[in-house]
Amino acid sequence: MSVRAQSAIVGAAETTRIGVVPDVSALEMHAESARLAVEDAGMTMSDVDGVAAAGLSPIAVAHYLGIAPTYVDATTVGGCSFLLHVRHAAAAIAAGLCEVVLITHGESGRSRVGMPPRVADPTSPQGQFEAPFGTLGPPTMFPMGVLRYMKEFGLTHEQLASVAVAQRKWAANVPRAMFREPLTVEDVLASRLIAYPMHLLECCLVTDGGGALVVTSTERARSLPGPKPPVYVLGTGEAAETPLVSMMEDFTTSKAFRLSSASAFAEAGVGPQDVDHLMVYDAFAHLPIYGLEDLGFVGRGEAGAFIAEGHTSPGGSLPMNTNGGGLSYTHTGMYGMFLVQESVRQLRREASAQVPNVEISLAQGVGGMFMAAGTLILGIAAAAGV
Amino acid sequence: MPTEDHQHKPAPKPTPETEHYWEGTKLGELRIQRCRACGQAYFYPRPSCPHCFSTDVSWERASGRARLHTYLISHRPAPGFADEVPYAIAVVELEEGPRMMTNIVGIEQTPESLVLDMALEVAFEPRGDQSVPVFRPRSDT
Numbered sequence: 001m002s003v004r005a006q007s008a009i010v011g012a013a014e015t016t017r018i019g020v021v022p023d024v025s026a027l028e029m030h031a032e033s034a035r036l037a038v039e040d041a042g043m044t045m046s047d048v049d050g051v052a053a054a055g056l057s058p059i060a061v062a063h064y065l066g067i068a069p070t071y072v073d074a075t076t077v078g079g080c081s082f083l084l085h086v087r088h089a090a091a092a093i094a095a096g097l098c099e100v101v102l103i104t105h106g107e108s109g110r111s112r113v114g115m116p117p118r119v120a121d122p123t124s125p126q127g128q129f130e131a132p133f134g135t136l137g138p139p140t141m142f143p144m145g146v147l148r149y150m151k152e153f154g155l156t157h158e159q160l161a162s163v164a165v166a167q168r169k170w171a172a173n174v175p176r177a178m179f180r181e182p183l184t185v186e187d188v189l190a191s192r193l194i195a196y197p198m199h200l201l202e203c204c205l206v207t208d209g210g211g212a213l214v215v216t217s218t219e220r221a222r223s224l225p226g227p228k229p230p231v232y233v234l235g236t237g238e239a240a241e242t243p244l245v246s247m248m249e250d251f252t253t254s255k256a257f258r259l260s261s262a263s264a265f266a267e268a269g270v271g272p273q274d275v276d277h278l279m280v281y282d283a284f285a286h287l288p289i290y291g292l293e294d295l296g297f298v299g300r301g302e303a304g305a306f307i308a309e310g311h312t313s314p315g316g317s318l319p320m321n322t323n324g325g326g327l328s329y330t331h332t333g334m335y336g337m338f339l340v341q342e343s344v345r346q347l348r349r350e351a352s353a354q355v356p357n358v359e360i361s362l363a364q365g366v367g368g369m370f371m372a373a374g375t376l377i378l379g380i381a382a383a384a385g386v
Numbered sequence: 387m388p389t390e391d392h393q394h395k396p397a398p399k400p401t402p403e404t405e406h407y408w409e410g411t412k413l414g415e416l417r418i419q420r421c422r423a424c425g426q427a428y429f430y431p432r433p434s435c436p437h438c439f440s441t442d443v444s445w446e447r448a449s450g451r452a453r454l455h456t457y458l459i460s461h462r463p464a465p466g467f468a469d470e471v472p473y474a475i476a477v478v479e480l481e482e483g484p485r486m487m488t489n490i491v492g493i494e495q496t497p498e499s500l501v502l503d504m505a506l507e508v509a510f511e512p513r514g515d516q517s518v519p520v521f522r523p524r525s526d527t
Contacts, residue, residue: 120396122396122397122398122399123399123400123401125430127396127398127399128398128399128400128401128404128408128430129398129430129486129487130487131396131398131464132395132396132397132398132513132516132518133475133476133487133488133489133518133520134395134396134460134463134464134466134467134470134473134475134489135460135464135475135487136460136462136463136464137462139460139462140458140460140462140464140475141475143458144456144457144458144475144477145456146456146458147456147457147458147502148455148456148502151502192461193459193461193472194460194461194462195458195459195460195461195462195475196458196459196461196472196497197458197497198458244430244487245487246477246485246486246487247430247485251455251456251477
């Protein structure tokens with residue numbers, strides 16, 4: 001069974017404020033974006049029968065909002081969790097388990113208001129086999145393969161830096177982006193080293209914010225249309241490789257990216273050449289490079305030059321990370337929600353840095369340090385054939 | 387260069403399935419597992435083979451020889467590493483095949499000194515009441 005075009009995103013919203021928001025808790029960010037997304041869908045909370053969330057429990061979110069859901073999804077596999085929530089919602093809706101699923105994200109990543117404490121477990125595989133060597137958060141783990149990639153494929157420091165430069169060009173046109181000033185490769189390489197070969201400007205922001213989505217059946221989206229055009233779910237994928245970055249099968253490619261995207265392309269019945277707009281989770285500058293190659297947009301070893309030559313920048317053939325990405329727009333911790341938000345905006349023609357004629361958008365999420373992946377291929381009605 | 391004070395670095399806490407491994411490191415032995423069904427060596431310790439799922443697996447002492455597969459150099463100190471920044475966090479590939487995260491000791495922690503695929507050999511460093519495998523440039527090369 002395929003879930004192609006059987007459901008649609010009919011509501012989407014981010015919290016009113018993103019960036020530095022020290023006066024709102026993580027839970028309220030789930031709730032505020034939920035209220036805005038439900039309103040965006042032209043619905044009320046009483047229409048919602050399913051709730052999905054990561055970071056905080058969907059039950060905590062549902063009760064806070066006053067919903068007693070009959071479908072819950074607490075899938076928590078890092079920043080791509082929300083893409084998996086959409087996939088699972090599409091399947092659940094197609095199977096008749098529920099009709100309107102609310103998916104929420106809220107994270108006080110910067111201000112740490114109402115956030116669960118970070119706990120290190122010395123008995124976990126990470127605690128036994130990675131933490132003793134001085135890992136300290138994603139910058140000391142996620143880029144582990146970059147030097148290997150550089151050796152294998154000749155990626156240069158300048159090409160890696162150009163990822164941040166390209167995305168800053170998009171952010172210049174996005175008022176909500178945290179960083180908008182123009183950036184040069186020299187600026188990136190002059191920023192301080194965080195974890196060689198990664199400089200500060202090749203690492204994502206750490207921000208506060210939230211977002212929510214409302215997913216319903218294609219039938220309902222068409223019979224009870226809301227104020228916005230539905231964004232149809234054409235293809236979905238999810239995959240997991242390893243909880244330990246040190247155990248990646250190949251440090252120059254993400255197995256989870258490959259598996260997840262292959263599933264989504266097969267379900268949607270499209271290929272990379274059909275994608276008009278691309279979002280690739282950019283916790284660090286090397287992720288779009290891995291993403292472009294692992295999803296088949298370019299050949300192995302070609303992504304660094306492809307980005308440096310401007311093909312993903314404004315005016316390029318493959319607009320990528322058009323909100324400015326985690327490097328310039330916002331990155332709350334589990335950034336995947338913002339990938340989907342930007343895909344939806346582009347397909348609705350309401351993005352700040354709008355790309356002309358977007359009919360199919362692909363969002364590629366990552367969870368953990370190449371631990372998991374989620375892929376969504378989304379499209380307008382014409383692309384969905386409905 | 388690494389100091390001799392490793393007390394404040396994060397220490398692993400063995401589980402029943404990893405105890406034999408951590409007993410080995412205390413004795414100066416790097417123990418890995420090998421599957422009797424498919425013949426492949428693997429790491430991290432667990433009672434079933436990740437390649438073929440067999441539970442017919444055995445322990446062996448690894449040669450301790452490895453190559454530097456990939457690394458990064460952290461400029462932010464983890465607990466216990468304050469005196470060592472910047473320090474490399476590396477993944478080495480053992481001669482037997484498996485890879486593991488580790489630190490590289492006895493060498494400048496710079497991109498110029500740390501050359502991918504360089505030959506390494508195991509050494510051991512205390513972490514709390516445990517001992518963890520670290521790697522240094524191989525003495526016979």
